[in-house]
Amino acid sequence: MKNRQKSRSGCRTCKLRRLRCDETKPGCRNCAQKGVECPGYQQRLQWSTKHEIRPTTTQPSGPANFTQLVNAASKSIVSAPNSTKAAETSTHDGFKTSTVVTMSTGRLSVPPVTPSASASPPAYSCSSSSSSAPSPLTQWEEPTAAAVVESNAALVPVAPTSEPALPEEPGQPPELSVSQPVVDIPTFLIEHWFKSVCSSWSALDSQTNPYRRLTANLWHNSTPVFYALQAISAASLVERLPHIMHDTARSAPGRAAEAIQKELVAFSTGSRPKFPSELLLALFCMSSSMCWMESRLLGQQFVRQARAVLKSIDRLTLDVEAQELLDFFNGCLVYEEMLRSVVSDDEIDFEHMLSWPEPASQRPLIPAVPHAWTGVSSDVLRLFGKAMALSRRSRTRWRQNDGTSYEVLQRAMKDIEEAAKIEEALLSVEAPLLPEDGQPSQTSSRLRDLHYATEAYRLCALLQLYESFPDLSTKRIPTLKDADRSAVWHAWVSPLALHITDILGKVPPGNLCCIQPLLCICAGSGLRYDSKVPLGRGRQSYLLAPDPETQPIIPTTPVPAATDPPLPNSTISVNAIKTSQARQFVMDRLAQLELNLPPKPIGVAKQLMRAVWSAYDEEIGLNRRTHWLDVMSSTGLHSIFG
Numbered sequence: 001m002k003n004r005q006k007s008r009s010g011c012r013t014c015k016l017r018r019l020r021c022d023e024t025k026p027g028c029r030n031c032a033q034k035g036v037e038c039p040g041y042q043q044r045l046q047w048s049t050k051h052e053i054r055p056t057t058t059q060p061s062g063p064a065n066f067t068q069l070v071n072a073a074s075k076s077i078v079s080a081p082n083s084t085k086a087a088e089t090s091t092h093d094g095f096k097t098s099t100v101v102t103m104s105t106g107r108l109s110v111p112p113v114t115p116s117a118s119a120s121p122p123a124y125s126c127s128s129s130s131s132s133a134p135s136p137l138t139q140w141e142e143p144t145a146a147a148v149v150e151s152n153a154a155l156v157p158v159a160p161t162s163e164p165a166l167p168e169e170p171g172q173p174p175e176l177s178v179s180q181p182v183v184d185i186p187t188f189l190i191e192h193w194f195k196s197v198c199s200s201w202s203a204l205d206s207q208t209n210p211y212r213r214l215t216a217n218l219w220h221n222s223t224p225v226f227y228a229l230q231a232i233s234a235a236s237l238v239e240r241l242p243h244i245m246h247d248t249a250r251s252a253p254g255r256a257a258e259a260i261q262k263e264l265v266a267f268s269t270g271s272r273p274k275f276p277s278e279l280l281l282a283l284f285c286m287s288s289s290m291c292w293m294e295s296r297l298l299g300q301q302f303v304r305q306a307r308a309v310l311k312s313i314d315r316l317t318l319d320v321e322a323q324e325l326l327d328f329f330n331g332c333l334v335y336e337e338m339l340r341s342v343v344s345d346d347e348i349d350f351e352h353m354l355s356w357p358e359p360a361s362q363r364p365l366i367p368a369v370p371h372a373w374t375g376v377s378s379d380v381l382r383l384f385g386k387a388m389a390l391s392r393r394s395r396t397r398w399r400q401n402d403g404t405s406y407e408v409l410q411r412a413m414k415d416i417e418e419a420a421k422i423e424e425a426l427l428s429v430e431a432p433l434l435p436e437d438g439q440p441s442q443t444s445s446r447l448r449d450l451h452y453a454t455e456a457y458r459l460c461a462l463l464q465l466y467e468s469f470p471d472l473s474t475k476r477i478p479t480l481k482d483a484d485r486s487a488v489w490h491a492w493v494s495p496l497a498l499h500i501t502d503i504l505g506k507v508p509p510g511n512l513c514c515i516q517p518l519l520c521i522c523a524g525s526g527l528r529y530d531s532k533v534p535l536g537r538g539r540q541s542y543l544l545a546p547d548p549e550t551q552p553i554i555p556t557t558p559v560p561a562a563t564d565p566p567l568p569n570s571t572i573s574v575n576a577i578k579t580s581q582a583r584q585f586v587m588d589r590l591a592q593l594e595l596n597l598p599p600k601p602i603g604v605a606k607q608l609m610r611a612v613w614s615a616y617d618e619e620i621g622l623n624r625r626t627h628w629l630d631v632m633s634s635t636g637l638h639s640i641f642g
Helices: 012-017 029-034 066-076 145-150 185-201 210-218 223-237 242-268 277-293 300-313 320-341 347-354 378-400 406-427 441-468 471-476 485-504 513-524 574-596 599-618 628-635
Strands: 084-086 090-092 095-097 100-104 107-109
Touching: 012 029, 185 210, 185 223, 185 242, 185 513, 210 223, 210 277, 223 242, 223 277, 242 277, 242 300, 277 300, 277 320, 277 599, 300 320, 320 347, 320 378, 347 378, 378 406, 378 441, 378 628, 406 441, 406 471, 441 471, 441 485, 441 513, 471 485, 485 513, 485 574, 513 574, 513 599, 574 599, 599 628
Parallel strands: none
Antiparallel strands: 084 100, 090 095, 100 107
C-alpha cells in the first residue's frame, strides 16, 4: 500500500458542491464526470481575524486629512508629461494609502473605484484657514459611498492570485475579486487640472501662465483653491466619465463655495493682510465651471463676489508685484462680465457693464495689448461687452413694450448715441501686428492667432451694433439711407459676417479654443440668405453642396421644400453660396470645439444657431427681421459661451 498523504479537504469544486472527493490525480472523478477542469488539491493559507484584539475607540468621522491628501497629490504632480507614476505607499491612521495614476500622452486612465467601508477619514486641517474656523466640510451632508472613496486615501490595490479560476456553480454567489489599482479621486482631480483643464481653460497657456503659476504655489495650503480645482476638474469630466464623476461633480461645488465663503469672511474682517490671490483664483474657477455641469448656470454670484473683492483692493496701496496681480485679475473680471453681457437679463448687470470706462489712450489708435489669460486685449473685450449689453437692453425694451411712447423713443435715441460712441472706439482699435519673417514658428503662430482673434472680436462687436442699430449702417453707406432694412443688411451686415468667418478660418480650432465659441455665434448671427432666392427652410438649410473654390458656380434651379411653391427660373446667387458655406463652417467649428471643451455649452450654441437660422429662413421674402437675441430669449438657449 502506497504511503500517500491526502489533503483531507478535497478539491475546491467538490468543497463548493459539498461532495466527497476521491482526490485522484491529476483530477478527481467528480470533476471528470461534470466535464470541468479539476483545480487540484493545493493547500491555501487564509488569514483569520477571529481571535484578533481590536481597539474599542472609534475614529472621528469627517473628510480625509488635508495635509496628507496634499502630500499624496504632490508626489504625483510633475511637470514632465507622458510619464507613468505610482505614489509610494504610506501608512497613517492605522491603514495604508496607495495612489496609482497612469498617464499617457497627457491623458489619465482611471480604473473603477471600489469603496472601502473600513476606512474612516480624519478631519482636515488647513494652514490658510483661521484657527478658530471650523473645517470646510464640518456639518456637511453625510457622505455617500462614493464620497467616502473620494476623501479616502486608504485603499490598497490587491494583486491577482495565481490560483486557477473555478466554474460558477448554480446557487452559489460569485466571488468578488478586487484586482485593479484604486485611484484617489482628489489626487486625480488636482493632477487633471494641471495636465488638461488649465490648458483648455486658458487661451494663452504656458509655464508663465499666472493661473498655472499661482495654483502651483497655493493649491497645497489653501482650502478654497484645493476644493475649487477639484470642482472645475470634476465638472470638465462629468460628461465623459459620468459613472465615476457624477457624485464628486455634484458635491464639489458646495464644498468649494463653503470654503470660499469662509475665506471671504476672513478677508472682510482684515485677518488676511496679504493680496487674496487664492480667493480670487477660486472665485474665477467656480464662475467659469458652473455651466459645465448645468448649461444654464451662469455663476454670477462668484463674479459679483470677485468684483467686490477687486473693488476693495483698488483702494489699497500695493507693491509692484501685487499691482501686477491686480491688473491681471481685473482683466479676468472684464472677460467674465463680458461673457455674461450676452446672456444676463439683470438690469444691474446692464448698468454695470455699460459704465465700464472707455480705453484711456492719447493716440489716434488704441493698442490692443494681449491679456495673459484671455489672449484678447481687455480693452477690446470691454468694448465688446458694452456693445452686447447695449444690444440686449435695446432688444429687451422693444420686446416688453408693445406700443411706442415718448419715454421709449427717448431711451432708444440714447441707446443709438451710446452705440455710436462704442462704434467709434471700436474703429480706433489697433489689432496686434502680424509676425515678421524670421521669427520662430511657434512665436509667429501665436502672434498670428492673437491678431486674428482680436480682429474677430472687434468686428463681432461692430456686427452686433449694426444688427441692433441699423442707423449706424446708413451712416457708412449714405446711398442706402432710404432703402429698406433688407437692402441695408445685405449691403453691409452680411458681408461683414462673411468676412468674420473668413478670419475665424485662419485660427486653428485647437488654438485659443476657449474664446472661439462666442465668436462663432456672433458671426453666425449675421448669416441670412438673399431675400430673392429662397434656398429651402428648416434645420439643415445651411448645408449646400457646391464649393466655389473647387468648381465653378453655375446657376441652377434649387429644389424647393415639399411645402414651398415651385420657383420657376430661380438661380443660386454667389452670396447665397457663400452664406451657406459660412453656416456650415460655423457648425463644423463648433463641433470641433465640442471635442476640446466641456460639451454642454457648445451643444447649446449649436442648438441656438439652428434656431436662429430657422427663424431667418422663415422670413425670406418678408419685411420682418427677427433679431437673434430675440430667438435666444424665446427659446431659452443660453449659456456661458466661453
